[in-house]
Amino acid sequence: MDFAMSAKGQDYHKRLTEFMVEHVLPAEKSYDEYREEKGRKDFTVPPVVEELKKIAKSQGLWNLFLPSVSGLTNLEYAPLAEISGWSTEIAPEAINCAAPDTGNMETLHLFATEEQRKQWLEPLLAGEIRSAFSMTEPAVASSDARNIQTEIVRDGDHYVINGRKWWTSGANDPRCKLLIVMGRTNPEAASHQQQSMILVPSDTPGVNILRSTSVFGWQDQHGHAEIVYDNVRVPATNLLAEEGMGFAIAQARLGPGRIHHCMRAIGVAERALALMVDRVQNRIAFGKPLAEQGMVQHAIALSRNEIDQARMLCHKAAWVIDQHGNKAAHGLVSQIKAVAPQMACNVIDRAIQTHGAAGVSDDTVLAKMYGWQRAMRIFDGPDEVHLRTIARHELGAEKSPLAAAVTPK
Structure with a gap:
């Protein structure tokens, strides 16, 4: 398995990072102010999102999730989805890679008639609806x-x-x-x-x-x-x-959707870790920066380990999908779906702890990030369902020669 970024992937990664830094992250303030002004019962999109969509489209950062449209493999898309996870409210939609539209577009691409595709898939791919x-x-x-x-x-x-x-x-x-x-x-x-x-x-x-x-x-x-x-x-x-094909369509739809959520969760966790690192380097307690406290260093090290472990598992699942299809990756997708949201919750929770009272308030993004990642442990199949799938794969797998050699005859 080779998880190295292709030349095409590196180009997209560079351009998407620049788009995030120059346009998306600075737009978060405008987005939040619009939503606060309109109130919680208003669901109109903040105008800044439509502005970002125009920029993304002009820069070719559009519909990256769908291999048949973007030409990107799932493995090439994974680091890009992770980048979008740094601003989950805005970035995925800005590049037309937001759920549930991505899953619906994949469903229409796979199962819709030509007439259905023309009526619904085309305007979805264009970001018009x-x-x-x-x-x-x-x-x-x-x-x-x-x-x-x-x-x-x-x-x-x-x-x-x-x-x-x-x-x-x-x-x-x-x-x-x-x-x-x-x-x-x-x-x-x-x-x-x-x-x-x-x-x-x-x-x-x-x-x-x-x-x-x-x-x-x-x-x-x-x-x-x-x-x-x-x-x-x-x-x-x-x-x-x-x-009678509803269940089969649901499985086909949810496979890629689940791994896309996991890719973004890694970006969410990276943002939380970045905020934690900055906080502890600039906050003094008991006469020295928090970064010099052993427990804080432990939290940072655990977070880095968990993020990198989840990323490797996510990339492995994406690689298997590319090489052998969704069915072959079924167990791996369940693994990363059980791992990534829990990992993100762990990292965000540590970041909240280092921020103290600010971490549980709306003065930081951490509380909102935690809420969504905690919810992700339920939607697209709760942890328990995915853990059962993993166990069944393990229990049904043929023993390796080593396993057969050490188990009782």
Whole structure:
């Protein structure tokens, strides 16, 4: 395995770093001021984001996540996604690499008809609209997608949708024009073939957005919508692929999405570590800089080790996807999904501790960063589900010659 950056990757890395330093990071103040002025129930995008999108597009820093469009491998994209993680609220969208749009664009790229791609994928790739993925339900344990109860019933040339979803991230944003909804089309089929996915324009009658759920008291600009689908009627041609393929599409969609989140989490942790290092070098306690305290040095060293370990595992998973496909990397993606958010939480927590009271306030970015990374241990599959997957891989693996030699016959 060779994780060295290609010449193309190095070029993108240099240009994206410059874009972040010159444009994105300085824009955070304007972004925060706009959101504070508008209030937590306003989901309009701060104008600075649209300005950044224009700059990114003009510099060729656009749609980097999709290999068929950017020409970048997953391994080449990993350090770029990490850079965007230094400003997770702004940078991913500024380069059109933000969830849930990335997962939805990948889904449309893989499973949509030409007509569906023209109507939805093209404007998403252009950054003209946004979208949401509507799978999780409040009434069931949605970590097992087979539990989903929303009904999608065929009625002549249409499907009728009834159900309640929540955590439909992005749906509160007025630019969200498309909902990809997962529901049950055939309750009598085998458990993995009961679900389907369907494209629902957000302005369809019967789509009732009730609220946006907060994360540790913080409202995402795009919102995490709770939605009631009340006799929502859409053409049968809006079905993605075929009936019964919902579970398979979900797995194909979530694989790359999970690793993209992990790539960004490494950037989040790097920012937290940078803030911690700066803080302890400039803060005096008990007559000397915090940086000279043994416990502080221990926290910094642990953080560096954990970040670098997570990065290597993330790059390995990306390399396997590139070389052997998503299915071959399934276990590795579960590994990094269980490792990266926990690692980021660990590093951010140490940074908060070194900042004292400032660390838990909105005067620093640390509290908000922690909230999102802690939530990431739940979305796209909770830690426990991924740990179970890892254990099953290990238990089902063929013994190596060394393992066979040391185990009882």
